[in-house]
Amino acid sequence: MLSRLHAIADSVGRFVAAAWVDTRTGAVLVKHVVHDEAFVAPALDAATEVMRSPERPPRMVLLSTRHVHIIQRLTRDPHRVLVVICERSPNLGLACALVRAQAEAEDAC
Amino acid sequence: MLATAQPVALDAYHALESVPSNACGALVRRRPDGTMAGALLVEHGRVCWAMSQRYKLRLTDILVDEQDSLTHEELDAVFEVCRRDHLPLGETLVARGMVSLPVLHRALLRHTCEALDCLLRSEPLPWAWVAHSGYGYHPMLTFSAAEVLAGVRAIANPPLAARAMARLRDVVRDDQSGFAVERAGATKIPLAQIRCERVDLEALADLAMQATEVMAVAATVGIDVALAELEGLACASWVEADVVFVLLCDGELAFNRLLAQVAAMAFNH
Numbered sequence: 001m002l003s004r005l006h007a008i009a010d011s012v013g014r015f016v017a018a019a020w021v022d023t024r025t026g027a028v029l030v031k032h033v034v035h036d037e038a039f040v041a042p043a044l045d046a047a048t049e050v051m052r053s054p055e056r057p058p059r060m061v062l063l064s065t066r067h068v069h070i071i072q073r074l075t076r077d078p079h080r081v082l083v084v085i086c087e088r089s090p091n092l093g094l095a096c097a098l099v100r101a102q103a104e105a106e107d108a109c
Numbered sequence: 110m111l112a113t114a115q116p117v118a119l120d121a122y123h124a125l126e127s128v129p130s131n132a133c134g135a136l137v138r139r140r141p142d143g144t145m146a147g148a149l150l151v152e153h154g155r156v157c158w159a160m161s162q163r164y165k166l167r168l169t170d171i172l173v174d175e176q177d178s179l180t181h182e183e184l185d186a187v188f189e190v191c192r193r194d195h196l197p198l199g200e201t202l203v204a205r206g207m208v209s210l211p212v213l214h215r216a217l218l219r220h221t222c223e224a225l226d227c228l229l230r231s232e233p234l235p236w237a238w239v240a241h242s243g244y245g246y247h248p249m250l251t252f253s254a255a256e257v258l259a260g261v262r263a264i265a266n267p268p269l270a271a272r273a274m275a276r277l278r279d280v281v282r283d284d285q286s287g288f289a290v291e292r293a294g295a296t297k298i299p300l301a302q303i304r305c306e307r308v309d310l311e312a313l314a315d316l317a318m319q320a321t322e323v324m325a326v327a328a329t330v331g332i333d334v335a336l337a338e339l340e341g342l343a344c345a346s347w348v349e350a351d352v353v354f355v356l357l358c359d360g361e362l363a364f365n366r367l368l369a370q371v372a373a374m375a376f377n378h
Contacts (some may be wrong), residue, residue: 059364063334063371
């Protein structure tokens with residue numbers, strides 16, 4: 001799981017942090033933080049809370065003024081969610097596609 | 110989910126929800142003495158008229174209010190001709206060039222929503238469905254459940270509804286739909302909507318509830334807008350002052366298109 005986070009950090013521009021979280025317990029299973037900003041921990045908590053309900057769709061993107069939070073739920077384990085935080089850039093679509101690809105690769109394992 | 114919604118709007122929601130899909134007929138409210146308090150006329154699942162014995166405005170009153178060039182005398186004369194010859198009033202007015210279709214649509218919607226609101230407030234009676242073959246109304250002169258519901262909801266707070274509609278008009282593109290609900294309170298009945306005809310009421314309420322829940326959490330970490338990828342649909346939601354907005358986009362690359370759109374938007378918190 002950590003290797004996937006490193007792969008995301010290498011491919012997604014303006015990367016800040018990424019983590020696998022368990023939405024049942026709220027636990028951060030593993031994380032990789034490049035810029036240890038004060039908002040990362042509460043942002044992971046918020047993403048976990050947003051995805052806690054099984055009614056939420058498998059993919060969500062949250063935008064703040066400066067950052068984008070990309071959240072992708074695994075298909076084979078819907079309680080496990082990938083959260084990636086990066087600074088906003090002109091190509092948010094590419095960042096979303098890269099995150100989805102890593103989640104799909106994790107699903108295929 | 111809607112249990113504590115504003116009573117009149119909630120009553121309207123339940124009434125519209127009870128209309129059989131694609132049906133033609135009327136939802137009728139009768140008093141215990143058998144007299145009719147009012148009715149909601151439906152054609153192919155769409156609302157074409159509402160009437161309440163206690164609602165005093167006539168369609169002609171509203172038309173004069175909507176269009177300065179019309180007079181009661183002119184309209185009454187056409188009304189008499191239509192009554193005599195069994196012609197539809199609205200279509201006749203349009204055919205004679207006296208009103209445009211958009212003005213007539215607006216006037217009919219206003220009459221329908223205000224009459225329904227009056228009926229729900231003044232006479233809390235059970236509804237009974239009476240099926241019939243239909244009236245042959247022009248589709249432009251019938252209304253979706255979402256349109257009527259938003260119209261009834263707006264009566265409770267016209268300035269808020271107007272502000273919500275203005276914002277929707279700013280952001281909803283021609284190939285999109287959108288709606289707004291009040292953030293505070295439990296009512297998740299649309300305050301304003303654009304092109305939500307194909308979204309059924311239950312789905313609309315569910316989207317509204319999901320959007321409100323997500324934004325309540327997201328706002329704690331400074332999130333402006335949340336996007337979700339649903340089946341065949343992309344959805345963006347955000348909050349401005351007291352209102353939760355939901356923007357819906359479908360078709361090819363809907364999620365990416367919506368993401369690009371909202372990323373460029375400024376939000377008025």
